[in-house]
Amino acid sequence: MDQRIVMVDSGTGLKLTEEQLDERSAVAAVRLRHKGVRAGDTVLICLPVGPDLLVATHAVIAADGVAWPLPVDLDQATLRDRIQESAARVMISNVQRALDAAEESRVRIVMSVAELSGASPSCPTGR
Amino acid sequence: MPETPRHNLPAEPNRFVGRERDLDDLHDLVGDTRVVTLCGVGGIGKTRLALRVAARLVPAYPDGVWLVELARFGRAELVEQEIARVLGVREEAGRPLLGTVTARLREQRCLLLLDNCEHLVHRCAEVVAALVAGCPSLRVLATSREPLRIASELIWRVPPLDLPDEGAADAESVQLFMDRATAAGTRLDGASLADVVRLCRALDGLPLAIELAAARTSLLSPGQIADRIDDRFSLLTTGGRTAPARQRTLLGAVEWSYDLLAAKEQVLLRRLSVFAGDFDLLLAEQVCAERPIAANEIVELLGGLVDKSLVLCDEGRRRYRLLETIKRYALERLRQAGEREVLRERHLHVLCALQERHFATEVVEPGVPWPRRFEALIASRELIDDQRVALEWAAESGDVLLGLRLCQTSTGLLPLGGNLREIVGWIERLLSLDTTGVPAEQIAHAMAYLAYGLEAKDELSRSLETARRSLAEMAPDDDFPRCVMHNLVVVVLLRMGRAEEAAHHAEEGLTVATRSGDRWNQAASLAGLSAVALVRGRLREAQRHGEEALARAGEHGHRWLMARTAVQLGAVAEARGDLAAARTRYETAVPWLSELGSDLELSRCLARTGRVAAMLHEFGSARERLAAGTDIARATGQRQAVARCLVGLSVLAECEGDLEGAVLAAAAAAGLRESIGQHSATTRFEELLGRARTKLGDGRTTSLWSRGRAMCPDVAARRVLAGERLPPKAAKAPVTAEPVRHSVLTAREQEIAGLLTRGLSNRGIAGELVISPATVARHIANIMEKLGYTSRAQIAVWAAERSSGSG
C-alpha cells in the first residue's frame, strides 16, 4: 500500500500517508453515516488546518455529504451566522468557540475528531 | 389472558407537527447507541419528540418501551425508585434497589425513556451509567436541558420547529400555529398569513411559545399578537440579558400570556405550582381556594387556563397538569407573591386530611363495603406523589407533627402497599428533627409505623424494640394503632421463634379490638393466634382461630386481610394433611391479591397453590400456577420469591416422577437463597436428597445437586415448567456475525473490493478504473456500511478470503 506522504502537520511535523488518509477517512465516513448523514446533507467542519481537517473533509465527501468548512479564527458572531446559514444537522469540531456558536442553531449532533476516528460511544452489540 | 401492553406511553393529546427527518434519524440512532439524550431549552419540544420516537420503536423492543417521568421528583433517590415503580420491580430486603432493577433488566431488550432529567442530572447520569453497564441490550432515551455527560451518551440537540422562509409558508412552525388556532376555535384566512409568519419568526419557532400565542387568537389577531410580542421582547428583563436567546424568547412568551390573564386566573395558576404532578379538581379546590378565590370558582378558572394552553388536561377533564416550563414560571411567581410558604402549608394540611380520611375508609371504619374501601385505596394511591411533596415540606419546614401524622395515614407508603423502605426513611428523618412540642403519644404512634417498616426490611430486633417502645408510650385509648402494634409484635416474635410471647400479644390485641369493635385487628389477632397454635402443633385450635379470623376479615371486607387469613387457613389444612382443603383456601386468595395488585403476596400464594396442586397430582394447574408465580417473582425482581417458586417446582417435578428435575430445582433454590444470605428449608431438601440417593445413587445425586446450585434460576425453572431435559452445556456462543453475501455488493463495489486486495490506495484504484478518488471513497464507504465493517482494511481481508475460497 501507498506510503506516499500526502500532508505534513505544520505544528507537530507529523506526517500523514496516503494509506492513513484513505483508511481514516473511510472509517470516519462510516461514522458519519451512522450518525445520520445522508446524501446531500451539509456537514460543518471547524478544525484547524491539518490532517484532521483533511480527513474530515474527505470523510464528508465519501459519505456523500457536502463539506462546509468554517475557519477557526472567525469571530463568534460570524461563526454563528455561517452556522445558521448552513442549516447543517451535523458539525465536526473540537473548537470551543465553534461549539458555543452552534449552541442555538439547528445543528443536532456535534462530533469530535475522536468520535470520527472510531473511539465512539456507540455500542459494540448494536450491530 | 389479555396481552399486557409492552409500553406505557400516553396517547398524543393533539396533532404532532413535522420533524420527519429527525424522527427517522433518531429511530436509527437509538438502535445504534446506548444512550441518546435530547437536549434543549424547556418548551422546545424534547418530550414530544422523545415520545414520538419511543412510540415508533415499540415493535423493536420485545421487553417494552417504558416512560419514566422525573419532573415531579425533587430528590435524587427517587430516580431509581420511579424506574422501579414503572417496571413493576419491588425492593428486596438487603439489596439496593438499583441492584434489583439492574438484575431484572440484565437480559432484557427494552428502551427506557427518562423524561426531564435536568434537575436530577447527576443521579440520572449515575443510574443510567450503571444500568447501561449491567444490561447489554438496554437502550436509554433521555430528555434534559443538560446532557448527562456519561461515556456512552450521544447528545442530540433539539432545534425549534422550522421557520417560514420567504416563499414557503407551510413551515412546521406555521403549521403548528394554524393547528392550535383552529383548535381554539379561530378561523384564520389567507390575509393573516403574513402576520402568522412574522409571529412565528418572533417566537423563534419554539413550540410552546407558538401554542401560547395561538391560544389567544380568539381575542387577538395574529398581527396584534405579533406587535405585542415584539414590544415585549424589546422590554424583556426577566431571566436576565445573559440567558440564551431561546430561553428569553420562551420566557417572554410565557410572561406575555400570564400578564394577559385575569387577576384570579393568575393567582390560581401560580398556586397550581405546588402540586407534585397531575391533580384533580377536588385537590385544586381544597388547596387553592383562599382569598381572593372561592372554591366554587375554581372549575371555571381552570377551564380558562386550559383554553389559554397554560394548563393541560385529559379528555374527560379528570386530571389536570402543568408543563414543566409553565410550572417553574408559576412557582417563581408564587414566590414573588410571597405565597409559597402559605400554599405549601396548606398543601400539607390538605394532604393530611385527605389521606387520613382515605385511610379511615380503607381500613379503620367499621361497616364500609369493600368497593368503597377499594375506592379509598385507589384515591390514596393517586395522592402518593403529592404526599411525598408534602412530607418533604414538613421535613423542610420542621413541622414534625404534621409530617408524622401524614406518615401514618397511607397504605401506599407501607409494606402493605409493597413499599418497604420508604416509610422507614421518612419517619427516621422526621424524628431526627427537633421534636419539642410534639406529644410523646404522637411520636409513639409514628414509631408503630416505623416498626412495621423495619419488620418488612427483616430488621427484626430493631422492629421489636421500636414496637415495644411504641406500645409503652402510646395513648391508652389509641386503640387502633395499639392493636396494630400487638399484631405486628406477634408476627415479629413468631419469626424469631418466640411463640409464647407472641400468644400473649395476640390475646391482648384481640381483647382490645373486640372491645372497640375493630374487625381489622380482630381478624389480624385471630390470625396471629392461629399461627401461634400452628407452631405449637395444636391444629384444631389453629383451625378454629383461623376460621374466626377469616369470618372477621370477611366482615371487614379488605381483600388483603381476607387473603392473609385464607392463606393462614391453607397452612393449617396442609399441616393436618388435608391437601384438597389447603388448595381451596390458597386458591380463594389469588383473585383477592390480584385485585389489590399485591404482587409479592400474590407470587407467594401462587407458589403455595401450585405446590399443593402438584401434590394432589393436578399437574396442569400446578404448572400454570407455578409459572404465573415465577413470572411475577422475576418481573418484580424478587430473588426470594423466585427461590420459593423453585421449591414448588421441585415438588412438582418429583410428583411427576422426574427426580432429577426435582433435585436440580431444589439445588437452584438453595443456591439462590445462599446468594442472598438466606437459610434454606433444609429438612425438605434433606428428605428429597435421601430419596434421590436411593433411586439415582450417590454420585449422580451429588453431581445433580452441584450442577443445580450453579444453574441460572430461570433455566432451572424452565426445565421443570417445560418438562425440558437437561440443556446441553451452554457453549459460550459468540455473537455470530450475520452471513454476508457477496451479492449485496454491486458489480462496481465488488470490483473495488477486489482491487483493495492488491493494496491499492484510493488514488490507485481511481487510476485503474478511470474514476475520481472521491468516487472511490464513496464506494468504499458504501461497502463498509453494507458489510458492517469499521475499517477499510477489513474489506481487503474479506475480499481476499472470498476469492481464495471460491477460486
Ligand SMILES: Nc1ncnc2c1ncn2[C@@H]1O[C@H](COP(=O)(O)OP(=O)(O)O)[C@@H](O)[C@H]1O
Ligand atoms: N412537533 C410538535 N408538534 C406538535 N406539538 C409540539 C411539538 N413539539 C412540541 N409541541 C408542543 O409544545 C409544547 C412543549 O413541548 P414539550 O415537548 O413539552 O417541550 P420540552 O419537553 O422541551 O419542554 C407541548 O405542549 C407540546 O405538545
Ligand SMILES: [Mg+2]
Ligand atoms: Mg419536557
